[in-house]
Amino acid sequence: MADKIKKTRPELLKQRQQLSRFERFLPTLTLKKQQIQAEILRVRNEVKKLDQQMAEIIAHSEDWALLFSESMPGPVTRFVKVKSIQRGTRNVAGIDLPVVSNVEYEISDFSRLATPPWLDAGLDFVKSLMELREKVKILHEQEALLQQEMRKVTQRVNLFEKVMIPNAKNNIKLIRIALAEEQTSAVCRSKIAKSKG
Numbered sequence: 001m002a003d004k005i006k007k008t009r010p011e012l013l014k015q016r017q018q019l020s021r022f023e024r025f026l027p028t029l030t031l032k033k034q035q036i037q038a039e040i041l042r043v044r045n046e047v048k049k050l051d052q053q054m055a056e057i058i059a060h061s062e063d064w065a066l067l068f069s070e071s072m073p074g075p076v077t078r079f080v081k082v083k084s085i086q087r088g089t090r091n092v093a094g095i096d097l098p099v100v101s102n103v104e105y106e107i108s109d110f111s112r113l114a115t116p117p118w119l120d121a122g123l124d125f126v127k128s129l130m131e132l133r134e135k136v137k138i139l140h141e142q143e144a145l146l147q148q149e150m151r152k153v154t155q156r157v158n159l160f161e162k163v164m165i166p167n168a169k170n171n172i173k174l175i176r177i178a179l180a181e182e183q184t185s186a187v188c189r190s191k192i193a194k195s196k197g
Contacts, residue, residue: 007178019168026160033153035093097142
């Protein structure tokens with residue numbers, strides 16, 4: 001690339017301006033990278049927390065296990081399903097991340113006389129597990145988006161740190177050397193012209 005640049009004062013000015021832009025832009029990219037890293041850690045911690053909550057709920061389900069195995073026409077989970085998930089977004093470092101704002105359930109009609117009295121409480125138990133599951137899914141989506149953006153930002157940071165800034169500095173150095181040599185030869189030519197004249 002250094003061979004293709006013009007060794008002129010306007011080119012020197014252009015290279016200095018580019019270097020200045022690159023050096024101004026790099027801290028912004030570095031900050032974005034740090035924000036994304038922090039958000040990835042936060043999302044992973046949130047997933048762990050929700051996984052732990054699900055594990056605790058399931059551990060408490062031992063109380064329900066006998067009731068769930070009670071003779072009913074099919075599993076209790078067939079009475080409840082996720083009707084819709086209302087999503088929102090939140091912005092982190094310029095990235096729109098999906099969030100769960102509300103989960104709506106559809107509960108099948110069932111006869112209160114033909115089903116055991118604990119079924120309502122059992123359905124609430126199943127709904128709480130389903131909601132946690134949906135939140136974990138969204139968190140995994142968030143992490144995937146963050147990882148994708150992290151790769152892009154890391155590539156840009158590396159491009160600026162390892163290619164653009166060093167190239168601009170090298171170009172400036174080469175142009176300065178060429179201009180200095182040109183000035184020196186001009187002085188020499190003028191001295192020679194004076195001595196002949």
